[in-house]
Amino acid sequence: MFLTLIRRELLDNLMTFRFAAAVVIMLLLVVANTVVLIKDYELRLADYNTAVKTHRQELREINKTYSDGMLGVWGAMILDRPPNPLSIFNTGLDKRLGNKIKVSHTFVPTIWDANKYEADNAYFNILTSIDIVLIFQGILSLLALTFAYDAIAGEYEHGTLRLVLSNSIGRGYVLVAKYIGAMVCLLVPLLMSLLLALILLTTSTTVSLDTDDFLRIGGIVFTSFIYLSLFYLIGMFISAITRRTSTALILSLFVWAFLVLVYPNMILTAVDTVPRTDTKTAAYNQIKQVWEELERKREQFLRNDPIPGESWSLGLDFSLSFDDNPSRLVYHTDIAGALETIDEKSEPLVPHAQNLFRFLGPLTVSTAERVWLIRKPAFEEIYVQPANRGRILLKFSPAGLYDAATEAWAGTDFNGTRDFFIAAQRYRQAIVNYFHDEKIFASRQWFAADQGAVDWDILPQFSFQRSDIGINAKRALPDLFLLLTMNVLLFIAIFLVFIKSEV
Amino acid sequence: MWHITKRELYNNLNSLRFALTTVLLLGLMVTNAVRHIREHPKRVQKYHNAVTESMNRLTAIAETGLYSLAQRGPGILYKKPSPLHFCAEGEEPLLPDRVDTFYNRNGRRFWRLAYPDANINMTNVGPDVSQIDWTFIIGYILSLIALIFTFDAISSEREHGTLRLTLANAIPRHTVLIGKFLGALISTTIPFMLAALVNLLILSSASVVHLNTQAWGRIGIIFCIALLYTCLFLALGLLVSARVQRSAVSLVILLLTWVTFVVFMPSTLAALASSFSSSMAYYEYEERYGQSHTELRKTWRISWRESKDEEVLRIRGEWHTEMAAGEERLRGEYLTFKVAQVQRARAITSISPAALLQHLLEAFAGTGLDRHQQFIENVQRYAREYREFVVDVDRGDPESLHIMGVREGLSQKPVNPEAVPKFEDTLNIGKDFNTAATELLLLSLFVVVLLAGAYLAFVRVEI
Numbered sequence: 025m026f027l028t029l030i031r032r033e034l035l036d037n038l039m040t041f042r043f044a045a046a047v048v049i050m051l052l053l054v055v056a057n058t059v060v061l062i063k064d065y066e067l068r069l070a071d072y073n074t075a076v077k078t079h080r081q082e083l084r085e086i087n088k089t090y091s092d093g094m095l096g097v098w099g100a101m102i103l104d105r106p107p108n109p110l111s112i113f114n115t116g117l118d119k120r121l122g123n124k125i126k127v128s129h130t131f132v133p134t135i136w137d138a139n140k141y142e143a144d145n146a147y148f149n150i151l152t153s154i155d156i157v158l159i160f161q162g163i164l165s166l167l168a169l170t171f172a173y174d175a176i177a178g179e180y181e182h183g184t185l186r187l188v189l190s191n192s193i194g195r196g197y198v199l200v201a202k203y204i205g206a207m208v209c210l211l212v213p214l215l216m217s218l219l220l221a222l223i224l225l226t227t228s229t230t231v232s233l234d235t236d237d238f239l240r241i242g243g244i245v246f247t248s249f250i251y252l253s254l255f256y257l258i259g260m261f262i263s264a265i266t267r268r269t270s271t272a273l274i275l276s277l278f279v280w281a282f283l284v285l286v287y288p289n290m291i292l293t294a295v296d297t298v299p300r301t302d303t304k305t306a307a308y309n310q311i312k313q314v315w316e317e318l319e320r321k322r323e324q325f326l327r328n329d330p331i332p333g334e335s336w337s338l339g340l341d342f343s344l345s346f347d348d349n350p351s352r353l354v355y356h357t358d359i360a361g362a363l364e365t366i367d368e369k370s371e372p373l374v375p376h377a378q379n380l381f382r383f384l385g386p387l388t389v390s391t392a393e394r395v396w397l398i399r400k401p402a403f404e405e406i407y408v409q410p411a412n413r414g415r416i417l418l419k420f421s422p423a424g425l426y427d428a429a430t431e432a433w434a435g436t437d438f439n440g441t442r443d444f445f446i447a448a449q450r451y452r453q454a455i456v457n458y459f460h461d462e463k464i465f466a467s468r469q470w471f472a473a474d475q476g477a478v479d480w481d482i483l484p485q486f487s488f489q490r491s492d493i494g495i496n497a498k499r500a501l502p503d504l505f506l507l508l509t510m511n512v513l514l515f516i517a518i519f520l521v522f523i524k525s526e527v
Numbered sequence: 528m529w530h531i532t533k534r535e536l537y538n539n540l541n542s543l544r545f546a547l548t549t550v551l552l553l554g555l556m557v558t559n560a561v562r563h564i565r566e567h568p569k570r571v572q573k574y575h576n577a578v579t580e581s582m583n584r585l586t587a588i589a590e591t592g593l594y595s596l597a598q599r600g601p602g603i604l605y606k607k608p609s610p611l612h613f614c615a616e617g618e619e620p621l622l623p624d625r626v627d628t629f630y631n632r633n634g635r636r637f638w639r640l641a642y643p644d645a646n647i648n649m650t651n652v653g654p655d656v657s658q659i660d661w662t663f664i665i666g667y668i669l670s671l672i673a674l675i676f677t678f679d680a681i682s683s684e685r686e687h688g689t690l691r692l693t694l695a696n697a698i699p700r701h702t703v704l705i706g707k708f709l710g711a712l713i714s715t716t717i718p719f720m721l722a723a724l725v726n727l728l729i730l731s732s733a734s735v736v737h738l739n740t741q742a743w744g745r746i747g748i749i750f751c752i753a754l755l756y757t758c759l760f761l762a763l764g765l766l767v768s769a770r771v772q773r774s775a776v777s778l779v780i781l782l783l784t785w786v787t788f789v790v791f792m793p794s795t796l797a798a799l800a801s802s803f804s805s806s807m808a809y810y811e812y813e814e815r816y817g818q819s820h821t822e823l824r825k826t827w828r829i830s831w832r833e834s835k836d837e838e839v840l841r842i843r844g845e846w847h848t849e850m851a852a853g854e855e856r857l858r859g860e861y862l863t864f865k866v867a868q869v870q871r872a873r874a875i876t877s878i879s880p881a882a883l884l885q886h887l888l889e890a891f892a893g894t895g896l897d898r899h900q901q902f903i904e905n906v907q908r909y910a911r912e913y914r915e916f917v918v919d920v921d922r923g924d925p926e927s928l929h930i931m932g933v934r935e936g937l938s939q940k941p942v943n944p945e946a947v948p949k950f951e952d953t954l955n956i957g958k959d960f961n962t963a964a965t966e967l968l969l970l971s972l973f974v975v976v977l978l979a980g981a982y983l984a985f986v987r988v989e990i
Contacts, residue, residue, distance in 0.1 A: 042779040049783050053791055060798045067802065122649045136650050145806040146645035147869045150618045150896060151797035151876075152657075162790055163783075170779050270679070271543060273778060277675060278547045285667055286555065293659040294558050296565075299651060411653030418654055427654075438652050 025193050026201055033205025037171060046167045047213045053159050054217035058224045061112040061155060066230045068107040068119070071141055075104045075124060084480055088362055088473030090464055091381075093480065094128045095345040095360040101127045103451065103486055105138070105444045108436050109231050112221075113244055114157040114427070116436030125448050127486075129389050129456050130356040132396040133448045135441065136403055137352065156221060157430045160248050161423050162284060164214060165255040169280050171206045172259025173272040176522065180267050186527050195523055203256070203515075210252055218245060236493045243433040243493075243500060250507045251426040255280075257514040264521045287421045297414035299407045301351075307402035308350045311395050315355050318391045325383055331376050340366075340373055342471065353399055358388055361471030378466050385465025389456050411438065422510065425503045432500035435490050439499055447488045454484040528702045528709075531693070535710025539676060545714060548672050552722035555664050560729040562659070563613035568735040570608040577605045577625070582949065589944035594934045596942060597917045600628040600638025604909065606902045607952040609893035610742050613730070614661040614749055615885065617895030621645050626906045637847045637932060639855035640910055642862045642903070661723075662888045665753045666881045669719055670760045670789055674781045676711045677764025679774035681985065686774060691990050704765065704985045708978075711761050716754065723750070741956065745891050752891070755970055756884050760785075762977035769984040792879035800872035812861045837928060844932030859907070866900060883970050890963040893954045897962045902952055909950045916948050 037043055079102040087093040093101050103125050111118040122138025131137065179185040188198060222241070225231050233241075259276050266272045326336060336344060342361040347354050359380075366374060418424030431437035459465055469478055539545055581602045588595050588602075606624045623643040630638040657663060684690035693703060727746070730736050738746075764781055771777040807815075873896070876882035889895030921927050921938045930936025 041776050045779060045783050049787060053787065053795070057791075057795055057798070060795065060802055063802045064798065117652060120647070120649065120655070121652070135652065138649065140647065140649065145804075145865050145868055146621075146647050147865050147896075148801045148872070149621055149645060149647055150869060151801060151872055152794040154791065154794035154798060159791065163786055166782060166786060170782065174775065269775070270683075273775065274542075274544045274547070274675060277671070277778075277782075278544075278551065281668065281671055282551065286551065288654075289656045289659050289663065290555065290558050292654065292656045293562050297653050299653075407650060407652050411651070414653045418656075424654075441652075 025191060026197050029188070029193070029198060029201035030205050033202050034208060037206055037209040042167075042170050043209060043212075046163075046170075046210075047216065050159075050163060050167075050213040050217045051220060053163065054156060055220050055224070057154055057156060057159060058112065058221040062224060062228050062231060065107060065109060065112055066228070069230055071144070072104055072106050072123070075141055079104060079124075087480075088364070088477040089360075090459070090467070090470045090478055091358075091360040092362040093478065095130065095358050096362070101455075101480075103127055103133075103448050103488075105441075106488070108434065108440070108490065109225075109233060110237060110240055110244075110434035111155070111436050112225065112231075113155060113241065114430045114434045114436055115153060115155045116431040116434065117438060117441045118436040119153070121441055125445065127448065127452050127455060129385070129392060129452070129459065130358055131354065131392050132399070133445060133452060134399070134403060135445050136407065137354070138445070157244070157248075157427065160214070160251070161426055164210070164248065164252045165284055165423070166280055167213070168206075168210055168252050168255035169259040169276040171210060172256045173263050173276045174269045175202050175206065175260050176263040177267050177269045177272045178263075180527065181269055189527055196519060199260075199515075199519060199522055202260070203253075206256055207249075207253060210256065211249070214245075214248060214252065239493045240433050240435070240496055243497060244430050247426060247429045247433065247500065247504055247507070250504065250511060251422060254422050254507055254511050254514070257511060257518065261514055261518050261521070264518050264525065267525070283421045284423045288418055288424055291417045291420070292414055295414070295417060297410045297417075299410055301406065303402065303405055304350065304353065307398055307406075308353055308355070310398050311353060312355045314391055314394050314398070315357060318387060319357060321387060322384060325380065329376060329379065331373070340370055340377055340471070342377075353402060356392070356395075359384065363472040363474060366472055366474045374468065374472070377471060378468065381470050382466035385459065385470070389459075408438075419503065419506070422507065425507050429500045429503035429507065432503065433496055435496055437499065440491065440496070443491050444488055447486075451484070451486045458484055528698075528706045531698075531703055531706030532709045532713070535680075535707055536714055539710065539714035540717075544672075544675050545718065548675075548715075549718040549721065551668065552664065552672075552718050553725060555659055555668065556722040556726035557729065559613050559659050559661070559664065560726045563730060564733045564735060567608070567610070567612060570612070574605055574608050574624075577603070581605065585947060585949070586944040589942045589947050592939065593917065593920055593942050594937045594939075596947065597931070597937060598635065598637055599630050601909070601913050601950060603627055604906050604950045605952070606899070607954075609898070609954070610736065610738055611745055611749075611892035612660075612894060613726075614746070614892035615888040615894050616658045616660045616662070617889040617892065617898070619894050620648065622896070622899045626903065635847060635933075637851035639851040640858065640906065642858060661749065661753075661892075662885050664722075665719075665756060665888070666884050667789060669715070669753065669757055670881070671785060672718075673711070673715050673757050673760035674764045674778075674785055676715050677707075677761050678768055678778040678781050680707045680711060680765055681768040681988075682771055682774040682777045685772070685990060694990060700986050701982060704982060708761060708765060708981075711764070712754075712758065715757055715761070719753070719757075741954070745893070745956065748891050749888055752884065752887050752967075752970070755974060756880065759880055759970065759974045759977060762974060762981050766977055766981040766984050769981060769988050788879050789881040793876045793882040793885070796876045796878065796882075797872050800875045801868070804868040804871065806868075807864070809858075809861055812864065813857060837930070840928070840930050840933050840936050844930040844936050847932035855910075862903070866896065869896065877966060877969060880970065880973060883966050883973075886966050887963050887970065890959045890966075893959070897959075898954075901955070901958060905952055906950070909948065912948050916946075920946075 083093060083101055087096055087100070105121075105123040105125070107123075108118045121135055122140050124141065125133045125138045127133060176185070179188070185198075189195065218241075225233065258279060259272075262276045262279065263269075263272045266275060322336065336342065336359050340361065341363055342359050344357065345360045346357045349355075361377070415424075415428060419428060428437070432440070434440070435443075464470060468475060581604070584602045588599050604626045608619075608624075612619065622645060625643065627641045627643060628638045629641045630636060681690065684693070690703075694700065731738060763784070767781050767784075768774070768777045771780065873882070873886065877886070886895075886897070890897050918931065920942060921929055921931070924938035924940050926940075927938040928936045
């Protein structure tokens with residue numbers, strides 16, 4: 025009997041017009057957008073590859089000394105953030121945040137120090153962008169509701185519910201049969217469009233997906249399924265309590281409009297979650313003080329050294345690298361040198377310069393570390409906390425939960441994007457350690473290239489791997505569990521309403 | 528006909544959807560007003576402070592003489608924030624709110640306009656959502672509501688058999704259709720009007736927001752556009768409702784059409800269009816289109832000599848003015864090139880009524896890309912005026928050598944700071960109509976086609 029019910033539900037749904045329309049629309053939208061998104065990804069990947077190459081080349085061609093590579097404006101040591109292939113599914117922060125970051129011993133790199141390649145036409149950001157998850161978020165939920173609104177109310181109106189229940193079958197079974205039947209039908213457009221998207225992805229030569237990526241996509245599919253089921257249950261719940269199809273339809277539409285369209289936009293319009301820039305000045309002043317302390321120490325050192333005068337250039341052709349940007353909480357100053365040749369007159373100055381840098385290098389590193397202790401909480405307070413507040417507010421809507429969970433699977437969420445910058449921080453630490461170990465600060469090559477340019481290849485090399493699937497899953501699971509809990513609660517609620525209702 | 532309209536109206540007013548619509552729209556409009564009251568004074572304050580600073584700087588420069596006025600230029604020029612920001616956000620935070628004037632502080636190079644790039648917010652790690660403005664409320668919510676009010680207008684009457692009853696009277700079919708249309712129009716407009724009026728009431732009672740006559744006129748136009756846009760979806764709803772036998776099917780078709788055209792079409796088409804245009808960094812653009820400065824450099828070598836010779840001065844002056852003009856032209860062209868790419872992509876999205884509405888509302892609210900272009904034009908006109916002013920003042924001095932571009936060649940007399948032209952960004956409603964004309968016509972065309980379609984469908988349908 026149970027199987028008969030499921031079969032009936034399946035046939036009922038499959039034969040309808042809405043099913044055909046759903047499949048067609050889903051396929052059209054997903055395929056059209058996947059093509060565009062793949063092209064976009066390819067462009068970004070090409071940009072990334074060119075950038076890596078030019079940055080590599082510039083570092084080797086322009087920077088002959090260590091200090092020049094660390095402090096120079098042109099061709100300094102720059103790391104590039106690769107685009108995430110799964111951003112095709114959920115763009116998240118992947119496109120928005122900066123994709124190149126400088127590595128220097130003078131500051132600890134963060135998301136907020138990153139920049140973007142100049143070549144892109146920034147005005148295109150005026151146009152709204154789209155990804156596959158957004159399509160699912162909008163259309164799947166709508167479809168689920170159009171399948172669900174008459175699940176109980178329709179049968180009640182036609183009197184078939186009474187017929188079904190006159191057989192010896194529990195009410196719970198009827199509900200489960202309906203649920204299974206509809207979900208199987210709804211899975212068809214979801215899986216078909218996803219498979220087509222995957223076919224397009226795998227045929228593209230530039231997008232390379234490994235096993236982990238397929239598992240992540242599996243996670244996205246599973247989340248989509250839970251999301252779909254949640255909206256089906258919402259529709260069923262409305263259908264069970266209203267018992268009239270027309271009312272159920274209108275009500276579920278409004279619920280959809282509210283949950284998917286209105287709430288996410290309205291809550292963030294109503295509650296201010298823009299970065300709090302008013303706390304910036306305090307942090308900036310602190311940072312400035314720390315650096316000024318270094319400047320004082322430097323002056324003192326220069327006063328006490330045997331060379332007359334207090335000039336930081338020591339009579340050699342050094343340059344003062346200076347960066348002061350209150351809005352980015354940046355303030356640092358250091359002395360750089362890129363001497364091509366050293367004539368005999370200046371040769372006696374070299375040991376003094378080495379002394380200066382032996383003193384200054386570790387001091388700069390420790391200052392940078394101290395500044396990091398100020399910057400880290402400041403960035404937390406200015407950017408991360410408002411953002412997290414906004415995210416939590418969004419999670420009151422299933423659409424927000426779905427978005428957050430898929431973002432986490434794809435690795436384009438805040439944590440996923442930050443992984444790159446954490447890797448950059450680690451790389452900077454490796455470089456600094458290398459400098460300490462090899463006594464680079466005190467070396468002649470720190471400021472002069474007369475005895476040969478620096479070989480940048482012997483330095484530790486940077487490599488970045490996206491976090492493995494376990495971490496993605498760990499980040500996605502809380503939201504996934506919330507979605508699942510909602511599912512279970514709704515099912516229980518429907519069951520209770522349905523059990524008690526008169527037929 | 529009025530009878531039918533009235534009946535429709537009573538039917539709708541008593542329904543659940545009317546109540547839900549009113550609540551939803553009221554909530555959205557109040558949110559919108561509250562946000563505008565919170566944000567708008569900050570914007571205006573920022574603008575005023577910036578403009579005052581810019582003006583003070585200009586006066587200070589004018590007091591030091593004509594040469595510094597000619598060399599340093601008018602300073603940063605700011606875009607005036609629109610008081611109708613709540614109607615259309617228009618991605619304003621992304622568009623630059625000023626045009627810089629560059630000059631070489633130490634050297635003698637002359638000022639030229641420099642256009643800042645669109646500011647991508649790389650620092651915001653928060654979730655990305657669209658703001659609740661009238662564009663959102665009308666574009667998404669009101670259109671959905673229009674469909675909800677019409678999806679069963681004909682099909683449900685046919686299902687219940689009341690349509691046959693109505694037509695059994697001596698009423699022509701088109702009268703029934705028009706009656707239904709008007710009934711639905713009035714019943715969607717009532718909650719919208721109510722919500723919009725509450726919104727405007729909150730805004731106008733707040734002391735921080737000032738709406739002048741022109742702004743009210745613009746709001747009136749936006750109301751009309753909103754009505755036109757609602758008509759489009761009502762006509763679509765009637766068309767589908769007349770063609771389809773069952774109201775549930777009718778709603779599903781309408782919803783899918785709506786989702787496709789309103790929600791996804793604008794972004795899909797924009798993404799499609801933008802991925803086919805190649806971008807270029809400024810230095811690449813300069814390499815390709817910039818004139819070679821070799822010839823100018825040759826003449827510059829002559830003028831390098833610190834000579835008071837009039838001929839040398841003339842060449843040097845020419846070099847300075849040419850350099851400034853050349854670079855300014857190139858930067859302007861580069862901006863036009865970039866904006867044109869985006870405009871092309873935007874033009875393609877015009878197939879979607881929601882995108883059309885967005886462009887129209889932006890045009891009349893004085894925000895968005897069209898407005899930005901207008902601002903750039905204003906700035907360029909002002910730059911010409913400013914340069915002419917310098918020339919005129921110089922011409923008025925008989926002792927001057929009349930050589931632009933060098934200190935020695937210009938009038939040494941003090942300049943009256945009051946006389947220096949000041950930049951004020953203005954909005955021109957006539958221009959807005961011009962830019963919006965095509966889109967307005969396109970929207971009207973859509974409405975007429977759909978209405979005609981609904982009429983034909985209803986006349987031919989069997990009952």
